Amino acid sequence: xxxxxxxxxxxxxxxxxxxxxxxxxxxxxxxxxxxxxxxxxxxxxxxxxxxxxxxxxxxxxxxxxxxxxxxxxxxxxxxxxxxxxxxxxxxxxxxxxxxxxxxxxxxxxxxxxxxxxxxxxxxxxxxxxxxxxxxxxxxxxxxxxxxxxxxxxxxxxxxxxxxxxxxxxxxxxxxxxxxxxxxxxxxxxxxxxxxxxxxxxxxxxxxxxxxxxxxxxxxxxxxxxxxxxxxxxxxx
Amino acid sequence: xxxxxxxxxxxxxxxxxxxxxxxxxxxxxxxxxxxxxxxxxxxxxxxxxxxxxxxxxxxxxxxxxxxxxxxxxxxxxxxxxxxxxxxxxxxxxxxxxxxxxxxxxxxxxxxxxxxxxxxxxxxxxxxxxxxxxxxxxxxxxxxxxxxxxxxxxxxxxxxxxxxxxxxxxxxxxxxxxxxxxxxxxxxxxxxxxxxxxxxxxxxxxxxxxxxxxxxxxxxxxxxxxxxxxx
Amino acid sequence: xxxxxxxxxxxxxxxxxxxxxxxxxxxxxxxxxxxxxxxxxxxxxxxxxxxxxxxxxxxxxxxxxxxxxxxxxxxxxxxxxxxxxxxxxxxxxxxxxxxxxxxxxxxxxxxxxxxxxxxxxxxxxxxxxxxxxxxxxxxxxxxxxxxxxxxxxxxxxxxxxx
Numbered sequence: 001x002x003x004x005x006x007x008x009x010x011x012x013x014x015x016x017x018x019x020x021x022x023x024x025x026x027x028x029x030x031x032x033x034x035x036x037x038x039x040x041x042x043x044x045x046x047x048x049x050x051x052x053x054x055x056x057x058x059x060x061x062x063x064x065x066x067x068x069x070x071x072x073x074x075x076x077x078x079x080x081x082x083x084x085x086x087x088x089x090x091x092x093x094x095x096x097x098x099x100x101x102x103x104x105x106x107x108x109x110x111x112x113x114x115x116x117x118x119x120x121x122x123x124x125x126x127x128x129x130x131x132x133x134x135x136x137x138x139x140x141x142x143x144x145x146x147x148x149x150x151x152x153x154x155x156x157x158x159x160x161x162x163x164x165x166x167x168x169x170x171x172x173x174x175x176x177x178x179x180x181x182x183x184x185x186x187x188x189x190x191x192x193x194x195x196x197x198x199x200x201x202x203x204x205x206x207x208x209x210x211x212x213x214x215x216x217x218x219x220x221x222x223x224x225x226x227x228x229x230x231x232x233x234x235x236x
Numbered sequence: 237x238x239x240x241x242x243x244x245x246x247x248x249x250x251x252x253x254x255x256x257x258x259x260x261x262x263x264x265x266x267x268x269x270x271x272x273x274x275x276x277x278x279x280x281x282x283x284x285x286x287x288x289x290x291x292x293x294x295x296x297x298x299x300x301x302x303x304x305x306x307x308x309x310x311x312x313x314x315x316x317x318x319x320x321x322x323x324x325x326x327x328x329x330x331x332x333x334x335x336x337x338x339x340x341x342x343x344x345x346x347x348x349x350x351x352x353x354x355x356x357x358x359x360x361x362x363x364x365x366x367x368x369x370x371x372x373x374x375x376x377x378x379x380x381x382x383x384x385x386x387x388x389x390x391x392x393x394x395x396x397x398x399x400x401x402x403x404x405x406x407x408x409x410x411x412x413x414x415x416x417x418x419x420x421x422x423x424x425x426x427x428x429x430x431x432x433x434x435x436x437x438x439x440x441x442x443x444x445x446x447x448x449x450x451x452x453x454x455x456x457x458x459x460x461x462x463x464x465x466x
Numbered sequence: 467x468x469x470x471x472x473x474x475x476x477x478x479x480x481x482x483x484x485x486x487x488x489x490x491x492x493x494x495x496x497x498x499x500x501x502x503x504x505x506x507x508x509x510x511x512x513x514x515x516x517x518x519x520x521x522x523x524x525x526x527x528x529x530x531x532x533x534x535x536x537x538x539x540x541x542x543x544x545x546x547x548x549x550x551x552x553x554x555x556x557x558x559x560x561x562x563x564x565x566x567x568x569x570x571x572x573x574x575x576x577x578x579x580x581x582x583x584x585x586x587x588x589x590x591x592x593x594x595x596x597x598x599x600x601x602x603x604x605x606x607x608x609x610x611x612x613x614x615x616x617x618x619x620x621x622x623x624x625x626x627x628x
Contacts, residue, residue, distance in 0.1 A: 024386030191455025
């Protein structure tokens, strides 16, 4: 049997399609159609227009992960499909692989991008915005999307090339620890921003900047309340 | 504001709304971007940015985890900007106090976003079923079509949220702004700063780091001292 | 050892658990009690990759976790205990692990199950098992993330599924 190779054009298509992963996000099966839509160019290169029923079955099933990690899963899934088509038996088949990785990868993505990169990029944006500069949104978008767009592309390639070992590579990157470092940096920047704004507030009202220090315990009290689950809206 | 402006704002509402979940997700849906973008198409990006800054901090700490649907911060940002500019123009009230009032009125209306968003996702439940049926019969083109239809329901949900915020918000703002603007102006910057501080605090409280309190204090005191000594 | 949260979540280690619950209950150890997962080394590796190094992860069969939880190893740990289904939660309870509250997070819908909230689907079998867990003196509540309102499961059942 001739070895099937996926062309770079197929990969480009899948990269672009990954931006549409959640177009039909639904409560029943979450990203199921989205994932099939994402890997469809690959499946078409492998099977032609007649995609076998079992393949359709397993890749149209319930699926949900972090959108930025989906290309990685797509890469490995296609590679595993190719391997089993060639008669090799990978340690984990494509269907089980998807079921096993979706939730942990979602957690990683939440921590890294929603909890780490985004607040940090936004805080830097906010510091610029507090100067009244309209560059703030631009800086935020660039800082956030450089890692984001790269991550999607690298994930797709890594998943395809290293198949199951891609997870080992990911593990070696210690992404959850990186996320914590990013969050710590964010915390420092919140401190800087609060201090700067308190100082400016005092200056504006012609009172000694020493009063600005009073803000510190107030913010800490609010933070403690927020930690206890009081929503920020109630505090307002 | 003329009709064209509202149409443009509606377009921004749909684009930024799609960015929340359905399409691309490059974060133009964040208030810090969505609000100045709205302001920009309406000819005053700075007003947008002032409101966006407040909202961004208030909601930065909220993570979209799992199936839980957060209030629609994107449409609150878009709506508040439209409100501040349109009602502000109507009453000839401008500046930060007007932005603050618009933001405060738009925030509770964000709850409508949850309703519309939920509705859109339930419409998608049906799409997903049809798409899945198409897939099972081998009609992959049909699957692609149904999948992309989902974009329409998300876009409409965003537009509906923005329209509701602007409609209800306009009446509310139009009636309370003349009464409250004086008070807001008097408290002046301190109200703005306290909003920002509450936002910072809520972010600080939800961030998942052990040493957050000590890191924050050190950074706060350090910056304060540097600014003071200068 | 204290179990700061016991939760049924068919997705096990994911965003809601790591980003919302771990900081909220201040847990420093996650215990996954599941026979199937304990035997799948690849699955264990993926979960380990998702957890920061400051948090200890233990994955074991129901019996293994029950003995670890009652041993001295975790004396100073604040444990977040995860199950995938009601049956496992009951078995671990019967093996002598005592937790006071059981949180229902995500329980997937599948054929024959009625949906009670967005994330919780139960069938008669689940309800029986949960009832037995409750008979062990456990309060059972549904709460997806800490910011949601906590709701007793009887209220859920009474409101009916669809």
